Amino acid sequence: MxxxxxxxxxxxxxxQALMAIEQRCQSHPxxxxxxxxxxxxxxxxxxxxxxxxxxGFAVVTQVAGEAELLDIAIHPDYQxxxxxxxxxxxxxxxxxxxxNERMFLEVRESNRAxxxxxxKLGFCQVGVRSNYYPAKQGREDAxxxxxxxxx
Numbered sequence: 001m002x003x004x005x006x007x008x009x010x011x012x013x014x015x016q017a018l019m020a021i022e023q024r025c026q027s028h029p030x031x032x033x034x035x036x037x038x039x040x041x042x043x044x045x046x047x048x049x050x051x052x053x054x055x056g057f058a059v060v061t062q063v064a065g066e067a068e069l070l071d072i073a074i075h076p077d078y079q080x081x082x083x084x085x086x087x088x089x090x091x092x093x094x095x096x097x098x099x100n101e102r103m104f105l106e107v108r109e110s111n112r113a114x115x116x117x118x119x120k121l122g123f124c125q126v127g128v129r130s131n132y133y134p135a136k137q138g139r140e141d142a143x144x145x146x147x148x149x150x151x
Contacts, residue, residue: 004050004051005048005049005050005083005086006048006049006052007046007047007048007049007086007087007090008046008047008049009042009043009045009046009047010039010045010046010047010057011039012036012039012040014039014045014047014054014057015032015035015036015039017047017054018035018039018045018047018054018057019032019035021054021055021056021057021073021074021075022035022057022071022073024073024075024076025073025074025075025076026071026073027134027135027136028133028134030071038059038070043094044059044060044061045057045058045059046058046059046060046087046090046091046094048074048083048086048087050078050083055074055075055077055078055083056072056073056074056075056078056083056084056087057071057072057073057087058071058072058073058087058088058091059071059072060091060095060103062095062098062100065099065100065101065102066100066101066102066103066104067091067095067098067100067102067103067104067149068103068104068105069088069091069103069104069105072084072087072088072114074087079113084114084117085117085120085121088117088118088121089121091103092121092147092149095149096149096150100149101148101149102146102147102148102149103123103146103147103149104126104144104145104146105118105123105144105145105146106129106132106142106143106144106145107142107143107145108133108140108141108142108143109128109140109141109142109143110140115143118145121147122147123145123146123147124145124146124147125143125144125145126144126145126146127143127144128141128142128143128144129141129142129144
């Protein structure tokens with residue numbers, strides 16, 4: 001599957017495809033307005049293409065030597081094939097090459113599949129934000145992760 005994978009910076013023209021994935025993947029998806037705000041910034045939103053179809057994306061900001069993964073999603077029909085890991089590794093390589101010293105992210109406590117990928121790629125849990133995420137029944141904790149990057 002990885003032979004036909006391409007990861008490139010997304011543009012505002014990708015909004016519809018990205019929002020379709022966001023709606024399918026997130027229990028509380030971002031609004032189009034939020035996505036547009038990030039798409040209008042250079043090299044913040046990255047799209048993952050598989051045989052020229054957008055099947056995943058990630059949003060990562062870089063400020064003062066630190067990167068933060070704000071959102072990452074792979075279309076449900078393509079999950080379980082290592083695409084999320086491939087996308088995240090690309091981001092780690094990119095932000096390290098840009099001189100960032102570490103990358104942070106938050107993940108729902110219940111998202112065991114994502115946590116496994118993050119830990120496999122070297123992220124370590126550094127904290128908890130209690131009741132951070134809205135959930136179907138109340139709120140859910142966010143686990144905070146960090147990876148020190150070799151620059």
